[in-house]
Amino acid sequence: MERLRARLVALRYMLATAWPIVLITAIGLVIAYQFVAPEPPRRITITTGSEAGAYYAYARRYAAVLAAKGITLEVITSAGSHQNLERLEKGEADVAFVQGGIVARTSSEDDDEPGPLRSLGSVAYEPVWVFYRGEQRVDKLYQLAGRRVAVGEDGSGIRGLALQLLEANEIKSDSPELLPLAGLTAAEALQQSEIDAAFIVAAQEAPVVQVMLRSPGLRVVSLSQADAYLRRFPFLSKVVLPRGVVDLVRDVPPRDTVLLATTANVIVRDDLHPALASLLLQAMTEVNGRGGFFQRAGEFPAYKDQSFPLSADAQRYYQSGPPFLQRYLPFWLAVLVERLFVMILPLVMVLLPLLKFAPAIYSWRVRSKIVRCYGDLKFLENDLRQHYDPPQHQEYVAHLERIENAASTLNIPLAFSDLLYTLREHINLVREELHRLATTHDKDYKK
DSSP: OHHHHHHHHHHHHHHHHHHHHHHHHHHHHHHHHTTSOOOOOSEEEEEOOOTTSHHHHHHHHHHHHHHTTTOEEEEEOOSOHHHHHHHHHHTSOSEEEEETTSSOOOHHHHHSOOOSEEEEEEEEEEEEEEEEESSSOOOSGGGGTTSOEEOOOTTOHHHHHHHHHHHTTTOOTTOTTEEOOOHHHHHHHHHTTSSSEEEEEOOTTSHHHHHHHTSTTEEEOOOTTHHHHHHHOTTOEEEEEOTTSSBTTTTBSSSOEEEEEEEEEEEEETTSOHHHHHHHHHHHHHHHOSOOSSSOTTOOSBOOOOSSOBOHHHHHHHHHOSOHHHHHSOHHHHHHHHHHHHHHHHHHHHHHHHHHHHHHHHHHHHHHHHHHHHHHHHHHHHHHHHHOOGGGHHHHHHHHHHHHHHHHTOOOOGGGHHHHHHHHHHHHHHHHHHHHHHHHHHHHHHO
16 A cells, blocks of 8 residues: 555656646647648649640649549540630649640749649650641641641630741741641641641650651651740740651651650649659659650650749759658658658757756655755754744744754655654754753753
């Protein structure tokens, strides 16, 4: 029973010491939680283009990669890059494919707030294919003047780029020969001789490009003035479609073909969760990192089009690769550890010094009770030595007994029992001093 009582006394002192530490720790956790990023959503939306385009094909492959990590990527089609940007700005989509060069950053945007959209980088070259039919070879765009040309639907990135290039060749954008046809519709019209040429801006994997490359009677414009376009339109690149790369047996194309190319860019809102941005970048690397007709293996993803500022998450990814934890842990476990780390680090920084001083605080709480008895005892001893008054002898005795009773009733852990016994010894020393003073006074009085 006594042992149980002693343990309860020790536990009481430990709890009295621990509650301030627990309180400070709880306050620290509450403060740290304010800086913890929320859990990433399990569903995001990407807006692409038509189902026949490369954007849609890329997005479907991204969706498969993200699905393996527990994230649903909803793929929605659109009329083109302009509509994709509108959806991003209105919050109707989280991610969008945007054709390079359709938006130019101004100096004011560089200096001030850059807007709510960020780039995760470019994922592929998008060659500007100009298909035509006819025996006469076309290697300059001004040769299309007066011909029926499909330049893409209104509001599409294809149309905006095609009109820029044609206007540079003194072909007015309001010309009735420039028709709003795009994709497979334009390909079918060209195959049936309803039009004379068609602008297609798409990666080589796009079904419409594959169909037109293999269509008899159709040719691709090999631009002899490609370098001049690069000076006038800095967002463009020059690429070469090697002879025979489409079909070696049939020698398609029959000669090296020089094309202009823009880039396909993945644009996101600046509030996209960092974990999802990293996951998207990993999907982009897996899907678009391979070599192709125009790019080297590992060339994409990369920050090639600077129409939008690069996301901070993408910048870290390009410099260091995926986050450390995501390399070795399942996605959701890595996200959980990253979120908890924000709380654990300050918690450890607070707890370490508190735990370091906890034994000293515990010891001080126990000793403080004994010190109070020592204070009363010392005050009585000084009073006896300096102002001993024989008529108050019984009051001195009573005071000493009160101190002794207080010491006897102290509940302190067994580990500190030696302090209690030492206190009792010192009480006896004061009692002996009181007895000596009383005896000395009696002798003096009898004399």
